[in-house]
Amino acid sequence: MPALALHPAAQDLLFREARTANTFTAEPVTDEQVQAIYELVKYAPTAFNQSPLRIVLVRSDEARERFLPLMAEGNRTKTASAPLIAILAADNEFHEELPALLPHFPQAKDLFFADRPVREESAALNATLQAAYFILGVRAAGLAAGPMTGFDFPGAQKEFLDADHTPLMVVNIGHPGDDAWFPRSPRLSYDEVVTAV
Amino acid sequence: MPALALHPAAQDLLFREARTANTFTAEPVTDEQVQAIYELVKYAPTAFNQSPLRIVLVRSDEARERFLPLMAEGNRTKTASAPLIAILAADNEFHEELPALLPHFPQAKDLFFADRPVREESAALNATLQAAYFILGVRAAGLAAGPMTGFDFPGAQKEFLDADHTPLMVVNIGHPGDDAWFPRSPRLSYDEVVTAV
Numbered sequence: 001m002p003a004l005a006l007h008p009a010a011q012d013l014l015f016r017e018a019r020t021a022n023t024f025t026a027e028p029v030t031d032e033q034v035q036a037i038y039e040l041v042k043y044a045p046t047a048f049n050q051s052p053l054r055i056v057l058v059r060s061d062e063a064r065e066r067f068l069p070l071m072a073e074g075n076r077t078k079t080a081s082a083p084l085i086a087i088l089a090a091d092n093e094f095h096e097e098l099p100a101l102l103p104h105f106p107q108a109k110d111l112f113f114a115d116r117p118v119r120e121e122s123a124a125l126n127a128t129l130q131a132a133y134f135i136l137g138v139r140a141a142g143l144a145a146g147p148m149t150g151f152d153f154p155g156a157q158k159e160f161l162d163a164d165h166t167p168l169m170v171v172n173i174g175h176p177g178d179d180a181w182f183p184r185s186p187r188l189s190y191d192e193v194v195t196a197v
Numbered sequence: 198m199p200a201l202a203l204h205p206a207a208q209d210l211l212f213r214e215a216r217t218a219n220t221f222t223a224e225p226v227t228d229e230q231v232q233a234i235y236e237l238v239k240y241a242p243t244a245f246n247q248s249p250l251r252i253v254l255v256r257s258d259e260a261r262e263r264f265l266p267l268m269a270e271g272n273r274t275k276t277a278s279a280p281l282i283a284i285l286a287a288d289n290e291f292h293e294e295l296p297a298l299l300p301h302f303p304q305a306k307d308l309f310f311a312d313r314p315v316r317e318e319s320a321a322l323n324a325t326l327q328a329a330y331f332i333l334g335v336r337a338a339g340l341a342a343g344p345m346t347g348f349d350f351p352g353a354q355k356e357f358l359d360a361d362h363t364p365l366m367v368v369n370i371g372h373p374g375d376d377a378w379f380p381r382s383p384r385l386s387y388d389e390v391v392t393a394v
Contacts, residue, residue: 010204011237058394129326190236
């Protein structure tokens with residue numbers, strides 16, 4: 001197998017040793033840490049640089065109390081133990097920012113994204129790419145991420161977002177606690193995933 | 198801004214200096230390189246470890262000739278210049294592998310994924326996460342990625358996939374050529390993307 005250009009320690013940090021955490025210590029995660037993550041992962045690519053990901057940090061006690069009942073029961077305890085809860089959402093009106101984001105092709109806003117259904121589909125795809133970049137960014141910060149889709153999507157949208165923002169997932173963020181993960185599950189082999197024609 | 202745990206050189210390689218390439222040199226990309234990428238990014242998380250991403254490498258002259266007319270006109274020249282073209286797709290029948298992928302919870306296959314529409318939605322979300330991991334994996338290999346959604350999706354599905362596999366995007370892979378990219382476009386500021394409640 002050819003060596004990758006990425007240093008093996010970075011491979012471990014982002015992929016091989018990083019795990020989805022189910023428990024967390026009480027050590028807080030600061031807004032400055034989240035900003036450092038964002039300032040790194042914002043550079044990863046989206047179509048037309050549309051950048052539709054939006055993030056709501058559920059920080060205050062009041063907001064956490066409002067949020068926890070929206071989690072699926074099996075996810076509630078671990079989410080309650082996370083020092084920081086982030087709701088990742090897609091902005092379906094991302095095209096309003098497009099002339100600023102794509103200065104060499106400002107017509108893209110009207111040529112490609114005039115219709116809301118087209119925008120919703122594009123926002124979902126590209127915000128999901130950005131969600132993955134964000135998960136790896138959390139790991140790049142030396143933190144553990146716990147991404148989850150087991151929650152009340154309409155409830156989260158109503159309580160924490162609006163009609164223009166579609167929730168994608170919730171990510172618990174923190175330092176892993178005791179018994180933070182199951183044994184690693186198997187992965188598909190290369191030949192099960194990749195074919196050449 | 199707090200320092201990230203990830204080494205700055207790795208930050209540059211994956212995020213800050215990496216760019217979406219629009220031209221490529223003739224230097225080939227081997228199956229061994231693609232396998233090294235897969236063996237790294239396969240560890241990144243998906244819901245229920247469902248791992249729905251499938252990849253078709255369009256390698257032979259015959260396959261490339263069949264594929265290029267499916268690209269949007271504006272993407273055809275750069276795709277023709279890429280030493281390797283990969284079609285990323287979501288396997289909507291991923292649940293067949295789930296008992297092997299999630300040995301501690303084999304019932305997930307029938308409890309959560311018995312219905313095809315549920316599977317399609319989950320496959321799209323999770324294969325898109327994996328597509329982002331793959332794009333960063335290409336960069337981890339020291340290669341440039343050119344992800345694109347400007348192609349004939351039904352045509353690509355008919356010619357290179359089947360009814361159970363939904364195309365997500367095409368990724369050109371290679372070493373960047375002359376004038377490989379535009380100047381970097383702006384990104385949204387932290388405050389435009391992240392709010393705390």
